[in-house]
Amino acid sequence: MSILTDTRVSRRGLLAGAGAFGLASMVNPKISWSADGPILKVRSYADIQTLDPCFRLAAPEGDITSVIFAGLVVTTPGESWGWRPMAAETITQLDPMTVAFKLRDNIGFTDGYGQMTAEDVKFSIERIADPANKSPYAGDWATLKEVEVKDKLSGIIHLKQAFAPLWTSTLPTPSGTILSKKAITELGGKLGVKPVAQSGPYILKEWLPKQRTVLVRNPDWKYEPGGFAEIHIHPIEDEKTGELGYEAGDLDYTWTAVSSISRLKQTPPPKTKVVEKPSLAFVWLGMNQDVAPFNNPNMRRAVQYAVDRKAVVDAAYFGAAATATGIIAPGLPGHREKNLFDYDPDRARDMIAKEGLAGTTITLDILNKTERLTAAQVVQSNLQDVGLNVEIKQNDSGTFWTLGAKEGDYWKKLQMIISRFSMQPDPSWATAWFTRDQIGVWNWERFSSEEFDKLNAEGMVELDPAKRDVIYKKLQDLMEENGNYVFLTHEVTGVMYRDSVAAGLKPNGEPVFTDFKPA
Amino acid sequence: MIRYALKRLWLGAIIISFALMMMFAMVYLIPGDPASVALGPRATPEMKEALRERMGLDQPVWRQFVNFYGSALHGDLGTEVLSDRPVLNVVMEQLPFTLALIIGGITWSVALGIPLGCIAAVRRGGFVDQVIGVLSVAMIAVPSFVVAIYSLLVFAVALQWLPAIGAGDPGNLASQLQHLILPSLAVGLGWIGYISRMVRASMLETLEASHIRTARAFGLPEHRIIYTYALRIAVLPTITLLGVGIGHMLSSSVFAEIVFARPGIGKLVYEAISVRNYPIVSGAVLVTTVFFVLVNVAADILVGLLDPRVRSSFN
Numbered sequence: 001m002s003i004l005t006d007t008r009v010s011r012r013g014l015l016a017g018a019g020a021f022g023l024a025s026m027v028n029p030k031i032s033w034s035a036d037g038p039i040l041k042v043r044s045y046a047d048i049q050t051l052d053p054c055f056r057l058a059a060p061e062g063d064i065t066s067v068i069f070a071g072l073v074v075t076t077p078g079e080s081w082g083w084r085p086m087a088a089e090t091i092t093q094l095d096p097m098t099v100a101f102k103l104r105d106n107i108g109f110t111d112g113y114g115q116m117t118a119e120d121v122k123f124s125i126e127r128i129a130d131p132a133n134k135s136p137y138a139g140d141w142a143t144l145k146e147v148e149v150k151d152k153l154s155g156i157i158h159l160k161q162a163f164a165p166l167w168t169s170t171l172p173t174p175s176g177t178i179l180s181k182k183a184i185t186e187l188g189g190k191l192g193v194k195p196v197a198q199s200g201p202y203i204l205k206e207w208l209p210k211q212r213t214v215l216v217r218n219p220d221w222k223y224e225p226g227g228f229a230e231i232h233i234h235p236i237e238d239e240k241t242g243e244l245g246y247e248a249g250d251l252d253y254t255w256t257a258v259s260s261i262s263r264l265k266q267t268p269p270p271k272t273k274v275v276e277k278p279s280l281a282f283v284w285l286g287m288n289q290d291v292a293p294f295n296n297p298n299m300r301r302a303v304q305y306a307v308d309r310k311a312v313v314d315a316a317y318f319g320a321a322a323t324a325t326g327i328i329a330p331g332l333p334g335h336r337e338k339n340l341f342d343y344d345p346d347r348a349r350d351m352i353a354k355e356g357l358a359g360t361t362i363t364l365d366i367l368n369k370t371e372r373l374t375a376a377q378v379v380q381s382n383l384q385d386v387g388l389n390v391e392i393k394q395n396d397s398g399t400f401w402t403l404g405a406k407e408g409d410y411w412k413k414l415q416m417i418i419s420r421f422s423m424q425p426d427p428s429w430a431t432a433w434f435t436r437d438q439i440g441v442w443n444w445e446r447f448s449s450e451e452f453d454k455l456n457a458e459g460m461v462e463l464d465p466a467k468r469d470v471i472y473k474k475l476q477d478l479m480e481e482n483g484n485y486v487f488l489t490h491e492v493t494g495v496m497y498r499d500s501v502a503a504g505l506k507p508n509g510e511p512v513f514t515d516f517k518p519a
Numbered sequence: 520m521i522r523y524a525l526k527r528l529w530l531g532a533i534i535i536s537f538a539l540m541m542m543f544a545m546v547y548l549i550p551g552d553p554a555s556v557a558l559g560p561r562a563t564p565e566m567k568e569a570l571r572e573r574m575g576l577d578q579p580v581w582r583q584f585v586n587f588y589g590s591a592l593h594g595d596l597g598t599e600v601l602s603d604r605p606v607l608n609v610v611m612e613q614l615p616f617t618l619a620l621i622i623g624g625i626t627w628s629v630a631l632g633i634p635l636g637c638i639a640a641v642r643r644g645g646f647v648d649q650v651i652g653v654l655s656v657a658m659i660a661v662p663s664f665v666v667a668i669y670s671l672l673v674f675a676v677a678l679q680w681l682p683a684i685g686a687g688d689p690g691n692l693a694s695q696l697q698h699l700i701l702p703s704l705a706v707g708l709g710w711i712g713y714i715s716r717m718v719r720a721s722m723l724e725t726l727e728a729s730h731i732r733t734a735r736a737f738g739l740p741e742h743r744i745i746y747t748y749a750l751r752i753a754v755l756p757t758i759t760l761l762g763v764g765i766g767h768m769l770s771s772s773v774f775a776e777i778v779f780a781r782p783g784i785g786k787l788v789y790e791a792i793s794v795r796n797y798p799i800v801s802g803a804v805l806v807t808t809v810f811f812v813l814v815n816v817a818a819d820i821l822v823g824l825l826d827p828r829v830r831s832s833f834n
Binding site for chain 2: 057134137190192208234235238245248250396397399401408410433441442
């Protein structure tokens with residue numbers, strides 16, 4: 001009886017317990033080192049599914065392929081978008097349709113695949129552009145004619161037409177990555193999750209699915225070495241989990257939730273830098289012009305007047321993000337200074353009354369993310385204020401991204417959406433989805449303008465930044481004038497990292513792993 | 520006994536078939552296109568069509584089910600088209616993490632639940648019994664994801680005693696155990712309550728039994744009566760309870776794996792469903808259902824082996 005009933009804690013037991021807790025607190029080191037130097041532990045929002053630059057699915061795969069396979073050039077970190085040569089010793093645009101390059105003399109592929117040559121450059125670029133390969137990134141080389149091999153290390157990239165995004169979102173991205181022709185041919189034309197013939201400043205040492213990817217310095221890389229001996233990339237989808245992992249000392253760098261930025265800036269974790277970067281992405285409220293009541297242009301215009309964009313964005317992003325003037329972010333050609341139609345609820349009420357549409361109920365489809373729901377609730381309140389009822393419908397990602405597809409029937413019911421597209425640092429990436437051939441693909445508002453299509457095609461091949469600025473401003477004017485869009489925000493990216501780390505970040509906060517260094 | 524085990528296995532096979540049919544129906548009834556989600560906005564309609572074809576989605580659902588089931592009987596769960604990896608490999612490399620989580624949860628629940636139940640039974644009606652009663656109900660009532668989040672905030676973030684994310688360094692058992700403490704507590708906490716309630720009730724019943732009275736009359740020490748005679752009988756229903764509990768722990772593991780960014784079957788299925796990755800969903804559901812059925816059959820057999828009354832009832 002006494003054994004079970006005597007539940008008192010003895011002094012010795014208490015001391016033993018305290019000792020055990022003390023020991024446990026020492027088990028979790030804050031600085032990690034390998035035999036070769038410091039280890040950087042970072043969060044990525046998704047695990048890899050392929051390491052083939054031609055068939056990459058998401059940015060985390062691009063972040064890894066960009067450091068294990070050398071590209072001709074690489075994005076430089078900093079406050080403005082730029083690039084520097086990586087595998088190329090020299091690379092020059094001779095004229096709008098010709099780019100000459102010469103490779104560095106001693107870049108080797110691992111696994112015995114020898115030296116990187118101009119033949120590998122030709123193979124890699126033409127492989128992405130070749131329609132037969134069905135690469136989702138074929139558009140990055142939309143105007144490629146061919147890559148001419150001059151000698152072992154030199155060649156010329158010939159374009160059929162000038163291509164404005166070439167130096168911003170083609171060459172410095174994984175679409176400019178050079179793979180070993182011999183290795184990929186031996187693999188049957190496609191690379192999987194096991195990289196072969198790596199050539200960058202880091203090489204992939206270990207991939208544990210859903211656990212981590214370990215990159216180590218490439219001992220054969222002859223140029224500026226990576227700042228860390230190892231980089232451990234942990235796939236953590238949820239931003240809040242990433243923040244907690246960082247605060248517990250398990251990570252050195254993570255993206256944060258937008259909702260956490262103001263809290264983290266006010267009271268950052270110890271020895272931490274919290275950085276806020278403008279995002280290139282764009283978020284908008286869209287109206288399907290082929291479905292009632294938005295087949296009435298006045299109804300679309302009334303909603304444009306009814307939505308208090310600042311209130312929506314402040315509520316959804318906790319005051320951390322600014323309202324957008326269009327789909328092209330500040331700093332890029334084509335960014336507009338102001339909207340054509342702004343918040344004017346009285347005008348909205350008048351228009352709705354004139355059209356006899358007061359009391360109409362509208363469905364608003366959103367992705368089931370907290371900030372979208374908050375934004376939708378403020379829109380709901382704004383429209384209620386002018387006499388319209390809104391039913392919010394939350395969808396998981398698998399459903400949401402097919403709502404407006406022409407293959408299904410839901411586009412015939414789709415009335416309003418709040419959506420978000422990510423971006424690359426060229427305005428053509430923003431406008432490409434709103435052309436007529438994108439109706440039922442990604443143009444769910446079914447916005448249809450011949451003038452828009454014509455200008456969009458012109459913008460792609462125009463190299464003069466001033467002329468491009470005019471073109472892309474006009475494109476957004478057309479979108480807004482037609483009434484399908486209420487431009488909400490470009491969002492903001494929150495990043496935090498230890499002050500012992502000098503983070504290499506692109507202007508939008510995305511990481512450049514080669515440029516992370518110990519501070 | 521063998522006949523009984525074979526009967527249970529046959530029933531298990533029917534359960535697996537039914538679960539797979541349900542899974543197919545549910546997954547295919549919800550709207551969504553895996554090709555659009557997987558390939559993203561830059562994919563052309565031709566590319567999406569090609570992917571649908573590779574995934575076998577161009578065939579009627581019944582044919583997809585028959586094909587999957589037929590292949591599964593031969594141990595082939597198909598290929599995950601995005602990574603070109605066998606589905607069985609993808610699922611089996613995640614299974615050990617979930618098993619570790621469940622074993623950890625069982626360890627917590629058995630190690631704490633049985634002694635608490637014993638103490639409560641022995642101190643029946645007293646203050647200690649009431650405290651344990653309140654604690655047990657509280658542990659049952661608190662959802663596992665709440666336990667996960669608060670234990671993470673307290674022990675990982677505030678105190679920094681334990682790691683917050685991941686499953687530990689491969690090959691380092693100490694690191695893996697350290698990473699297992701909080702997630703397994705989140706999974707097992709509710710079951711501490713269930714088991715303590717169950718053990719208390721069984722112990723009370725057993726302590727009133729005639730053979731215990733006889734043992735007391737013969738002057739056997741109380742701890743021997745409790746440990747050697749009462750507890751052994753009282754713990755039997757707990758085995759059956761744990762068989763069912765493992766199924767619940769499997770579902771709780773989804774939250775624990777997401778909150779603690781651990782690999783595992785739960786997270787694998789959650790992510791696969793969100794992108795409509797049908798081969799992974801099917802494969803993982805099949806493997807977990809087989810596992811669940813086998814555990815329950817094993818629990819039934821174990822009870823039969825430990826309790827002669829159950830054993831004789833089979834005969």
